[in-house]
Amino acid sequence: MTELRKISFRLVAALLVLVAAVHAHAQVDAQFTQYWAAPTYYNPAAVGRVDSIHITAGARAQWVGIHHAPLSFLAMADMPFKFLNKRWGTGIILQQQSMGLYSALNVGAQIAYKQKLFKGTLTIGAQVGFIREAFKGDSIIIPDADQAHTSVDEAIPQTTVTGNAMDLSAGLFYQHKWFWVGASVAHITAPSITLKTEGDEEKLYEFQQGRVYYFMAGSNIPIKNTLFEIQPSIFVKTDAQFFQGEATLRVRYNKFLSGGVGYRYKDAVSLMIGAEFKNFFLGYSYDYATSAISKASSGSHEVFLNYNVKLNLGEKNKNKHKSIRLM
Numbered sequence: 001m002t003e004l005r006k007i008s009f010r011l012v013a014a015l016l017v018l019v020a021a022v023h024a025h026a027q028v029d030a031q032f033t034q035y036w037a038a039p040t041y042y043n044p045a046a047v048g049r050v051d052s053i054h055i056t057a058g059a060r061a062q063w064v065g066i067h068h069a070p071l072s073f074l075a076m077a078d079m080p081f082k083f084l085n086k087r088w089g090t091g092i093i094l095q096q097q098s099m100g101l102y103s104a105l106n107v108g109a110q111i112a113y114k115q116k117l118f119k120g121t122l123t124i125g126a127q128v129g130f131i132r133e134a135f136k137g138d139s140i141i142i143p144d145a146d147q148a149h150t151s152v153d154e155a156i157p158q159t160t161v162t163g164n165a166m167d168l169s170a171g172l173f174y175q176h177k178w179f180w181v182g183a184s185v186a187h188i189t190a191p192s193i194t195l196k197t198e199g200d201e202e203k204l205y206e207f208q209q210g211r212v213y214y215f216m217a218g219s220n221i222p223i224k225n226t227l228f229e230i231q232p233s234i235f236v237k238t239d240a241q242f243f244q245g246e247a248t249l250r251v252r253y254n255k256f257l258s259g260g261v262g263y264r265y266k267d268a269v270s271l272m273i274g275a276e277f278k279n280f281f282l283g284y285s286y287d288y289a290t291s292a293i294s295k296a297s298s299g300s301h302e303v304f305l306n307y308n309v310k311l312n313l314g315e316k317n318k319n320k321h322k323s324i325r326l327m
Contacts, residue, residue: 045125048080048089
């Protein structure tokens, strides 16, 4: 294969990744198959669900086999607290994603108010933070060996460009002994991020992050006279133009081992396993694409780790579950 063909192949592969990521809203919001293990990432109202400091870390390698495919990393912590004799929740998130020459960092602080309702708890939450984006324009390789290409294009940055913007999200979350459900909207103000070139001659490139709406729900169904529990859940996201939904069915044994399958509409099928020991949970999932991208990728891999530190808020925690991931 000639050098030009190699470059062309890489450009086509990068374009496929970029187009697929746009449809999956992956520029800022990462896609996680184990969404049920990280509800606070999608909904700030999910913080402080139980009397524990809940710490979560996750990593996802998407479309393995494709050069410069998305890599996502997530770190979060949340906890409940009491103020003016009322229950609240608070949390922080840090999510970093890279995709070829593009990268994004999303940092946020969360606060939520809790109110008992219909034998459950309704929570109203908000998140404030910032988005930082960068594009390595000085690493672009544009073939100029023929008349079809030009090495100079005003629409393409020639140096590294970066930009920041404030970001807001809000949500509702209802938790009952037998089920949970939440709805949220991310990037409420649809922030516009201006990427600026470095150097003497400043150039501006603008990117707008649109609003994204999330809905998730799940349940925990014990199987009578056994140590098994069935844990179905659904997850939906849309920006009012593109829609993506997925359903997951997990089985948990003796509050120790779990496994399940999932399906993301017109995108992928998933297999997942998990294990719990004391206050730890370790989960792994594998996605196999059902779209044409499977011709270039062997699949996607994802790992999540949860850890709980018990808190005493001076009252009995009526929720018998250690974490939302167990429901």
